[in-house]
Amino acid sequence: MASLDELIESLLYEGYALYPYTPGATKNATPTPFGIVYPPAYAERSGATFDHITVECVAEAEPSATLDAFVVFLQSSGERHEAQERRVEIEPATLEELANNSEDTSFDFDSVRGDLYLAATAADDGTWRVSLRVDNTTPVGDEDPGGMDRAGALAHSLISTHPVLRLSGGRFVSPLEARGCDNVNTWPVLAGDDDDAIVGAAIMLPDNPAIAPKSRGNLFDGTEIEEALLLHVHALSDDERASIAEGDPAVRAMVDRAAAVAPAELFELHGVMEPVQPARNGGPDIPAPMSGAPHTPAPERGEKEAVVNGRTVRPGAKLILRLGNRTDVYDKMLDGRVATLRRIYFDYDNKLYLGVTVDSDPMQEVLGSSGRYLFFFSNEVEVLDT
Numbered sequence: 032m033a034s035l036d037e038l039i040e041s042l043l044y045e046g047y048a049l050y051p052y053t054p055g056a057t058k059n060a061t062p063t064p065f066g067i068v069y070p071p072a073y074a075e076r077s078g079a080t081f082d083h084i085t086v087e088c089v090a091e092a093e094p095s096a097t098l099d100a101f102v103v104f105l106q107s108s109g110e111r112h113e114a115q116e117r118r119v120e121i122e123p124a125t126l127e128e129l130a131n132n133s134e135d136t137s138f139d140f141d142s143v144r145g146d147l148y149l150a151a152t153a154a155d156d157g158t159w160r161v162s163l164r165v166d167n168t169t170p171v172g173d174e175d176p177g178g179m180d181r182a183g184a185l186a187h188s189l190i191s192t193h194p195v196l197r198l199s200g201g202r203f204v205s206p207l208e209a210r211g212c213d214n215v216n217t218w219p220v221l222a223g224d225d226d227d228a229i230v231g232a233a234i235m236l237p238d239n240p241a242i243a244p245k246s247r248g249n250l251f252d253g254t255e256i257e258e259a260l261l262l263h264v265h266a267l268s269d270d271e272r273a274s275i276a277e278g279d280p281a282v283r284a285m286v287d288r289a290a291a292v293a294p295a296e297l298f299e300l301h302g303v304m305e306p307v308q309p310a311r312n313g314g315p316d317i318p319a320p321m322s323g324a325p326h327t328p329a330p331e332r333g334e335k336e337a338v339v340n341g342r343t344v345r346p347g348a349k350l351i352l353r354l355g356n357r358t359d360v361y362d363k364m365l366d367g368r369v370a371t372l373r374r375i376y377f378d379y380d381n382k383l384y385l386g387v388t389v390d391s392d393p394m395q396e397v398l399g400s401s402g403r404y405l406f407f408f409s410n411e412v413e414v415l416d417t
Contacts, residue, residue, distance in 0.1 A: 092201020
């Protein structure tokens with residue numbers, strides 16, 4: 032479960048500290064905004080704040096399959112946010128046992144109290160409905176809820192809260208596909224090599240998220256370009272480094288780790304992308320460009336063809352840019368110019384995007400080979416007869 036543990040550790044500190052990472056920076060004065068479970072007296076004041084997290088999911092397993100659950104979160108301490116890692120576990124039980132008697136446990140970490148509940152219900156189709164709930168029960172602000180500000184509430188909150196379910200002897204159905212599940216204040220996804228774990232993420236993630244193999248370690252910003260983050264650390268001034276050294280040990284360790292990355296190691300990250308482009312229409316996934324050595328030519332991506340104003344176009348087609356409705360000066364410079372169609376993409380809502388390079392641009396070849404395209408909608412181009 033090493034990869035799962037690494038993923039949870041990375042998610043736990045997502046957004047924990049941001050560049051320039053100094054404790055005096057305003058944006059680092061309060062904790063990460065993700066995965067917060069507030070005390071009840073504060074949460075009830077707004078529909079956007081919660082005093083609990085609920086994960087509901089579907090498991091395919093025999094009644095004898097064993098389920099265990101735990102939650103990890105950060106607890107704020109000190110005048111400025113400095114986290115303490117917390118972990119609360121529930122004793123493992125079989126699905127059949129949980130169907131007869133749900134499991135629960137309470138925790139008390141001085142300024143933060145809460146409960147954890149785990150239950151399972153057999154469904155008619157042979158699957159199991161599993162529910163894990165995390166409650167903040169801290170009795171603070173009950174006398175005067177309106178008098179508690181966010182900073183005061185955060186001192187009694189579960190921060191970056193991540194509930195985790197693990198199944199032995201079965202698998203989970205993707206929460207992105209399972210119907211009838213009511214998830215609150217979390218985004219559960221499949222984890223583990225055999226879909227035998229669920230992580231209730233505090234940010235939106237795909238199923239089976241993973242740490243990139245080339246990653247040099249957690250930088251508190253797991254969805255950002257790692258090369259850029261490392262360069263930011265290398266650009267810190269001596270005064271900034273001194274300020275960080277006197278502050279939060281977790282931030283200091285991150286900066287020291289990033290600063291130790293050598294220039295040659297940084298270059299190995301340049302132009303490298305690890306994600307996979309999801310296939311459309313049931314086809315095979317397409318590796319992202321530069322997934323091997325830097326400067327490796329990118330494989331073909333996107334759609335093979337599309338219909339633009341009643342005409343079928345393919346990469347290589349010539350288009351005239353018609354940008355008269357745009358007001359940006361750069362768009363006005365491009366209006367009427369001939370461009371070469373390089374990529375055809377559809378977004379989630381099936382909206383068409385055309386990636387082009389401008390023929391009169393002296394950098395057209397460089398931009399085309401490196402995948403730096405200008406994107407336009409179908410009503411902003413005219414197909415040129417060739």
